[in-house]
Amino acid sequence: MNSDFTLAIHSLTLLALQPDRMSTSEYIAESAGVHPVRIRKVLSLLKKHGFIKSKEGTGGGFIFALELSEVSLWDIYKITSEGALQPKCPESNEQCIVGANMQSVLFTIFLGAENHLGEYLKDYTIKEVVSLINQK
Amino acid sequence: MNSDFTLAIHSLTLLALQPDRMSTSEYIAESAGVHPVRIRKVLSLLKKHGFIKSKEGTGGGFIFALELSEVSLWDIYKITSEGALQPKCPESNEQCIVGANMQSVLFTIFLGAENHLGEYLKDYTIKEVVSLINQK
DNA sequence: CCGATCTGTAATATTTATCATTGTAGTATA
DNA sequence: TATACTACAATGATAAATATTACAGATCGG
Numbered sequence: 001m002n003s004d005f006t007l008a009i010h011s012l013t014l015l016a017l018q019p020d021r022m023s024t025s026e027y028i029a030e031s032a033g034v035h036p037v038r039i040r041k042v043l044s045l046l047k048k049h050g051f052i053k054s055k056e057g058t059g060g061g062f063i064f065a066l067e068l069s070e071v072s073l074w075d076i077y078k079i080t081s082e083g084a085l086q087p088k089c090p091e092s093n094e095q096c097i098v099g100a101n102m103q104s105v106l107f108t109i110f111l112g113a114e115n116h117l118g119e120y121l122k123d124y125t126i127k128e129v130v131s132l133i134n135q136k
Numbered sequence: 137m138n139s140d141f142t143l144a145i146h147s148l149t150l151l152a153l154q155p156d157r158m159s160t161s162e163y164i165a166e167s168a169g170v171h172p173v174r175i176r177k178v179l180s181l182l183k184k185h186g187f188i189k190s191k192e193g194t195g196g197g198f199i200f201a202l203e204l205s206e207v208s209l210w211d212i213y214k215i216t217s218e219g220a221l222q223p224k225c226p227e228s229n230e231q232c233i234v235g236a237n238m239q240s241v242l243f244t245i246f247l248g249a250e251n252h253l254g255e256y257l258k259d260y261t262i263k264e265v266v267s268l269i270n271q272k
Numbered sequence: 273c274c275g276a277t278c279t280g281t282a283a284t285a286t287t288t289a290t291c292a293t294t295g296t297a298g299t300a301t302a
Numbered sequence: 303t304a305t306a307c308t309a310c311a312a313t314g315a316t317a318a319a320t321a322t323t324a325c326a327g328a329t330c331g332g
Contacts, residue, residue, distance in 0.1 A: 057329025193300025
């Protein structure tokens with residue numbers, strides 16, 4: 001699984017705990033253990049989809065834009081990792097009935113798998129994640 | 137998703153279509169478009185779990201050991217890719233409540249996700265895959 | 273208006289993971 | 303005993319993920 005997905009969840013959870021002030025990419029990066037530029041890249045996706053707001057300049061940073069329960073892990077998956085479940089087949093032999101058709105058969109099966117996973121991920125929102133973090 | 141998973145399915149499907157003779161790693165590799173050594177590596181896992189048999193020497197190779205309907209994609213996933221769904225978190229900051237606990241929260245969630253995926257993959261056996269290939 | 277502090281983004285370098293290749297030993301067959 | 307295989311380890315090449323650097327643009331407070 002794509003680690004942008006993890007980073008997005010981590011970032012949103014952190015923002016959820018700082019509802020009243022802007023958090024900088026450096027602050028988030030420090031918590032997540034990655035480079036600030038990566039955080040900005042991932043968060044710019046989340047911003048594009050309206051989950052967070054950002055502001056440049058002094059005192060700027062990122063802040064949650066919705067209710068915590070309005071953002072599910074499935075939403076985040078779709079933005080950061082759609083298609084990640086698909087196995088990447090090598091170029092196989094078109095002369096062989098298996099080589100020629102395996103890719104499209106697996107594609108179909110994994111499309112279903114991704115939707116099935118979606119049903120599971122929909123049940124977890126950032127609200128749940130925050131409460132799981134707090135339980136620890 | 138790990139491509140060993142794909143290779144295993146590809147190989148088993150090919151073996152399913154050659155029920156009466158041994159198939160060599162070179163033959164399978166040609167169909168799958170990868171190096172024979174990789175095929176042998178993946179197939180040795182499947183052999184260890186009793187799904188196929190192998191024989192060395194002239195006229196040797198690999199052959200299916202069970203009924204096609206006895207091998208599901210979930211079985212293959214567990215052998216080749218268990219844990220692949222788990223996002224690989226970077227070392228995060230232990231000083232921060234989020235950094236300190238995110239990994240274990242995500243681990244739990246993705247354990248559930250993998251089991252949920254399992255329910256889906258159990259419905260596809262090599263028999264189904266073969267028939268999907270033939271439909272094309 | 274100027275300097276400091278941010279985001280936004282592209283370009284490049286570095287690290288890591290994946291995969292191919294080579295080599296060698298062992299087994300079966302004819 | 304020569305040939306055709308698997309088995310497996312070790313090394314090398316390639317591709318993907320990630321960090322780093324660099325710079326432009328926004329915002330704020332003197």
